[in-house]
Amino acid sequence: MLLTKQLKIINRVSARAFSAKEVPQFTKDRYPVKRGNYNALNDHDISHFESILEKHRVLTGSDTDMYNIDWIKSVRGASNVVLKPKTTEEVSEIVKYCHAQKLAVVPQGGNTGLVGGSVPVFDEVVISMSLMNKIEHIDEYSGIVRCQSGVVLEKLESAVNEKGLIVPLDLGSKGTCHIGGNVSTNAGGLRLIRYGNLHGSVLGVEAVLANGKILNLMSNFKKDNTGYHLKHLFIGSEGSLGIVTKLALHCPTAPNAVNLAFVGLESFQQVLNAFLLAKKELGEILSSVEMIDEPSLMASTTMCNLQSPIQKYPFYMIFETSGSNDEHDKEKLNNFLKNAMEKSIIVDGVATNEPSKMRNIWESRERIAESLLKMGYCFKYDISLPLSNFYDIVGAVRERVGSHAKLVSGYGHVGDSNMHLNIVCEKFSQEIYKLVEPFVFEYTSKLKGSISAEHGIGFHKPKYLHYSKSPEAIELMKQIKNLMDPENILNPYKVLPLS
Structure with a gap:
């Protein structure tokens, strides 16, 4: 090697720690949000879910705790039931019932998101995709993989590697996150500069709509130019338009x-x-x-x-x-x-x-990301900025928060202009919250950046969507949401502003 410094080999630690020092407040108490006009879960509902699923796949009581809190411990819901389907048909039956009973639902993958998009805000029914983890087919000739949405990214990577392929997506959370969650948030990651985003790699999806109908948009071809490309509605929509249950993904040949x-x-x-x-x-x-x-x-x-x-x-x-x-x-x-x-x-x-x-x-x-959480409560921002101003925001935020923060840092995918901005403090406080929001988004907007580069909008960012999208664009999104989910039961309080 030309360089003189040598790397000392260290043992790899694979565990990801959920390391915040305390259980967060309920989301409804920490943030100003009002529960929608949904029915409350009752014993009859639980019995009906148990008729669809085996009883051990219907979790209640303290068994739901881990599904109510996101991994950075910034939000906390109060769901009383977690359902764990194994098939698209089971998801369809669950959603059909929830639609009829006006019960709000939240689809959840590996729960590794950073914007509170995959956990309840109030008492929504959680549909965990963790048991929908089958890799159905890998075609080594075309590089097309068909799988259920609950497959863990690292498992998918290992499986396609055996066929000489590579998943066009690599994330720090790959040992926990689900490929369906990656698709639903249009995750970016470390390889985007080479392979592009998931809008190009996902060839098709199967999704359950708000009324329980199954929409089959699966495809075995990179070229399928037949009408509107409806699959793109579900890539990045964070489960607000439908629940992705299967997908077809193009995986390129692995490098030698x-x-x-x-x-x-x-x-x-x-x-x-x-x-x-x-x-x-x-x-x-x-x-x-x-x-x-x-x-x-x-x-x-x-x-x-x-x-x-x-x-x-x-x-x-x-x-x-x-x-x-x-x-x-x-x-x-x-x-x-x-x-x-x-x-x-x-x-x-x-x-x-x-x-x-x-x-x-x-x-x-x-x-x-894990290390910053071990230091205290971390405000995390995932933004796109012009490269000429890419790091300026770190200094601006340092100056703004001053001694309120233990640390302000920035890192990310400079190859595609994606900054991960972090403000670590002893614990969450409204004072610090009001110092950094909407300041971070205003700063980003002035530079014509994006308030969400790769982690979605989730619960944290809907009221700031106007910093990146025009009123006309937001209104069209609302019309699409109303068309596809008129009862607003799919992942409510997320993605779009409430007013």
């Missing part, structure tokens, strides 16, 4: 050669310079570009007992290449690193193609 570089830089301007040089010199083999600031890496290494691959710098970047010829790719990566160091863009770093070392490097990035 993967190389990784972790580098240190002195300024954000050098981050931009490094990204520009990487695009020019690595071209078609560039598969991921990540930026991490020093406070984020400090949190990851300190709170998760990890070791930084290199010494301390204000900024770090990860460059991943994926190709078919290892010698060719290594040479290109080494030449890029050499040129970047000669131009004083990169100060220091490590490069490797050893799987264990690459896993350890990625771990320092993927566990940042």
Whole structure:
């Protein structure tokens, strides 16, 4: 390797900690929200659900606790029942009944979201997709995978790897999140710069509508230009228009050669310079570009007992290449690193193609979110910003919150302009909440950015949707919602503003 620093191999820790120090307040108490005009669950409803599902797949009482709280512990519902179907037909029967009885429902995958989109706000019926976890078919010739929506992303990745394929999506939560939840939120992740978003990779879906009808939009072809592309209504709609139960996903051929570089830089301007040089010199083999600031890496290494691959710098970047010829790719990566160091863009770093070392490097990035939660309550913002102003918001928020915050940091997918902004404080308080919202969204809007890059709108952001969408666009969304779910039983209080 051209770089002098060496990475000390560390043991990978796979567990994701739910580490907030206390159970959050009920959402209805923390935020100003009024319960919709829905019926309350009763014993007859429970009995009916038990007639659809086996009794052990109808959870009540304390068994529902973990389904009522999101993993960052920012919201908490009060659902009295969690249903665990195994088939689309069971989901259909559940939703048909809820529609007739005017019971609100919340579909839930791995519950790894950051905007409160997959947990109840009040006493909605939770439909957990965890038992809908079958991979039905993998076609190694076309690269098309058909599976149920409850398949864990990491399990899907392992299965397609055996066929020489790769899932076009990689997330830090891959050991827990469901592919259906990824589709429903249009998750982005680490590979978007190479493979694009899920609107391009998802070939078809099967979904249960608000009245319980099953809509089959599955397809085995990348080219299927027959009428309106209705599948796109469900990609990113967060279960508010229908519950995705199956999907067809195009998985590209897995690369034969993967190389990784972790580098240190002195300024954000050098981050931009490094990204520009990487695009020019690595071209078609560039598969991921990540930026991490020093406070984020400090949190990851300190709170998760990890070791930084290199010494301390204000900024770090990860460059991943994926190709078919290892010698060719290594040479290109080494030449890029050499040129970047000669131009004083990169100060220091490590490069490797050893799987264990690459896993350890990625771990320092993927566990940042977990580490920040271990430090206290974390306000997390997922936004898209112009690269020229990408990091400015971190300084602006630091100045605004001052001593109220223990730490303000930024990291994310610089390759696709996606910033993860974090404000860590001792505990949630209305004072800090009012300092950061709507300030973060106003700041983003002034730069013509997006208030949600890849995690959706969920419960936290509907009232801020106007910062990214015009009144005409929001009105059309409401009309689509009213057409497809006139009783508003599917994931209420989410995605669209209430007024």
